[in-house]
Amino acid sequence: MLKKTFNYLIKIEYDGTNFIGWQIQKKGRSVQGQIEKVLKKIFKTKIRIIGAGRTDKGVHAFEQCASFKTDKEIKNKIQFLDSSNYFLREDSISILDVQKKDKTFNSRFSAKERTYEYRIINRRGYPALNKHKAWHIKKKLDLQLLKKGVKLLKGTHNFSTFRAASCSAFSPIKKINLAQVKINGESITIIFKSRSFLQNQVRSMVGSLIYLSSDKWTLRFFKKVFKSKKRELCAPPAPAHGLFLKKIKYK
Numbered sequence: 001m002l003k004k005t006f007n008y009l010i011k012i013e014y015d016g017t018n019f020i021g022w023q024i025q026k027k028g029r030s031v032q033g034q035i036e037k038v039l040k041k042i043f044k045t046k047i048r049i050i051g052a053g054r055t056d057k058g059v060h061a062f063e064q065c066a067s068f069k070t071d072k073e074i075k076n077k078i079q080f081l082d083s084s085n086y087f088l089r090e091d092s093i094s095i096l097d098v099q100k101k102d103k104t105f106n107s108r109f110s111a112k113e114r115t116y117e118y119r120i121i122n123r124r125g126y127p128a129l130n131k132h133k134a135w136h137i138k139k140k141l142d143l144q145l146l147k148k149g150v151k152l153l154k155g156t157h158n159f160s161t162f163r164a165a166s167c168s169a170f171s172p173i174k175k176i177n178l179a180q181v182k183i184n185g186e187s188i189t190i191i192f193k194s195r196s197f198l199q200n201q202v203r204s205m206v207g208s209l210i211y212l213s214s215d216k217w218t219l220r221f222f223k224k225v226f227k228s229k230k231r232e233l234c235a236p237p238a239p240a241h242g243l244f245l246k247k248i249k250y251k
Helices: 031-043 077-091 143-153 201-213 219-228
Strands: 006-014 060-070 093-101 113-122 135-137 155-158 173-184 187-194 243-249
Touching: 006 031, 031 060, 031 077, 031 093, 077 093, 113 201, 135 201, 143 173, 143 187, 143 201, 143 219, 187 201, 201 219, 201 243
Parallel strands: 060 243, 113 135
Antiparallel strands: 006 060, 006 093, 113 187, 113 243, 155 173, 173 187
């Protein structure tokens, strides 16, 4: 008799500071790798998890999602969460929730929208409490130019300018559902929502927006760079530690 297979979705929060990124690699500690080690302890067998997004080294997540299949049912949700987080707490990883899904669910391909936030602290003083959680920019930024630049990124475009050379996406054309700037005193948050993003797209867009808002580029030149589809014209990507995977939407 064939064993029944259960498909689960887990929601995960993590501090990416001390990881090589989400994905398992030959060398270094990954978020995926640490979670799989813990699931192996709990289920007594190797478990492979599929992440909804592959965050880079140093990138954080408020709600990353991953799915996995197992022939062992999670009968006590609280016990599973407590056991998992007992082993993960020293890694600054927390499993926030676990949900049973149908057989066809895949955390990556079933996602309808991904939300990323990029955080900036714009002041002279060093951000002692947010050393690894925001990009510190001393020079006063032109917030009106920043808003104008962000607005241009909304909609369906060819984002080749902001695409990493190693990006494996089939097409550079993406639709940005939301491109928004929130300002709270010295704190600036740039928010992007899309079904999917190209490799390094968000950090590259933010890097170029900072060139614009710090007077290195004019708005006209920013538009020219964007429309050029040439990666070599892109500004340096923003540092990874200011980027957060905020939420994955499935419905």
